[in-house]
Amino acid sequence: MTERTRTPPAAGAGVTPPAQLRPLGEVRAWPRSFADRLTTPLPGVRAFARLAREGAFRPGPEGLRGIPDLPYEPAPLPPAVPGTVSVTWAGHASWVLRIGGLTVLTDPVWSRRILGTPARMTPVGVRWEDLPRVDAVVISHNHYDHLDAPTLRRLPRDTALFVPAGLGRWCRRRGFTRVTELDWWESAELDGVRFAFVPAHHWSKRSLLDACRTLWGGWVLTDARGSGRQVYFAGDTGYGHWFGEIGRRHPGIDLALLPIGAYAPRWWLRDVHADPEEAVRACLDLGARRMAPMHWATFVLSAEPVMEPLRRVRAAWARAALPREHLWDLSIGASRAF
Template sequence: MGRNPYYQGPRSDHFDGERFFVPGHPFSKSRRDLLKWQFGGGREAWPSDYAGETIRRPAEKVIGTAVRITAIGHASFLLQTEGLNILIDPVWSERASPVSWAGPKRVNPPGIVFDTLPPIDAVLVSHNHYDHLDIDTLSRLRRTHRCRILTPLGNDAIMKAKDSELVAEAYDWGARVALSHRVAVHFEPSYHWSARGLGDRMMALWAAFVFETPLGAVYHIADTGYRDGQVFRDMRRKHGRIRLAVIPIGAYEPRWFMRDQHVNPEEAVRILSDCGAVRALGHHWGTFRLTNEGIEEPLRALATALHGSGVQPERFQTRKPGGVFEIFD
């Protein structure tokens, strides 16, 4: 038995009995590397305020096969289709941090006012980093919506330890979970890692999500490095036609430290090609300052990468908080 406080289960090709890992791709960054980055300088200044789009009051439901995605900010989205309302990595807190008085502070309000959310059916939490797993927001959702919470292995224990009434369903890579008779979600691998503190690295699993919808698959990648690109090509083979890939484009500098866990815009365009998605939506930029690049540098770098790859800009778009992206027949 390992010393993992979050998950005890059988060994697998990505769990050694104590820690999770990506087969063939060990996570190599040390605490010394972290300190070298943190004290190495090179951070571009961010504004204290960076306006989003119009703050939305979303529809109560989207009936039928259309898919509507509203950007809340950073990696948080409301996905609506087939009468379902699904939140992905919801963060309404002021900071992406273990404390309320320090850490990355949002530079724009959430694109949806919390109290105007429609009835939420399910919440998907990709991994335990503070810009994705926000206990305060999850507790508010539990009190007001009584929705299902689905997350990779081990993150359910993290939630329950902070709020004993937060009961989440925990799944391994490869799981398929029905959300309705026509919509399901698959838990898929990404090149990332996990930790809430200094002593629990890789002790909870992380995942990307692929949603089955009547209009085709929606592939949401929360955080990932590029590595050899194999997992993205695997998604194309496994899930067929992907209508939309939601791909991170920010939090990537300096490359020597970030490349194993965060793609840059050039690699994000490569993921679009690898997975064969019809369209892409960039996220993970413009709300929380996590790394060294300027606030709009991901947009400039994405435009350059699209031009260099011959991909039309309308195929890979971005939205600020409050922005909406829709898929129709």
């Protein structure tokens, strides 16, 4: 049985409340809006008019010629080994993460097409039939390329879902019975793995009238009873001050899963989507030992050439004089373990 509690008033974007451990499945009351958490104001009418004039929604023909070169190398999932963390990139922001004996999916999107976007450039890197039993799912925010209802419908309704504040109702309406929604800097534990929800420079919207009605953020997963290994999943985010604070609150991150795509035109997307150079800066701010790029090579969401994010992140990593083996620039379907 869940307990209904009232959440304290939302903190402003500059406030970092102390970490709190919340019970699983807690039903809570939330503010009507989280707009006070925005790092910068959402675009107005003039910005939309400029975007329409420039028509910079998708890459030009030259930028799309790189589609055949997108990295796609599906392979069997690595075995689950006690004390070992493994990640498999299924595409976009979807990962199969095995930590502390659990199999966790991040922002699972197994659909071929999402609303308002051309079909996938690359297939999903892991067939749904090849997945082990999924113990938990983490959702970063409610945009369609991160919260995919057809994919969630494939899951048993008793799968543990960890979602941002305000999104629990959406999940429960679809029959899920083990939904834990968290505010920034809160965490919950499932079978020895800690799920901590942390801030992001982004926003939320799923329909015409629900902007910022639910929260957005990333997740730090920790093997709390075993190896102590930590994996940070950023979800979708621009670059900004939160990375340094996350690193201070969660020192010793072993791997950061960071977005590098959907950044052009820069004047339009800078505040909510990091570019490759900013992703490397974010990794340094976090104090993370390794970085795995994501949020590229799957959907055409913006105007940069499709292969450009990979070239730029490799160059930025080299300029920062970081060990090449710590940049896990995986192909879709590939895995790595530590």
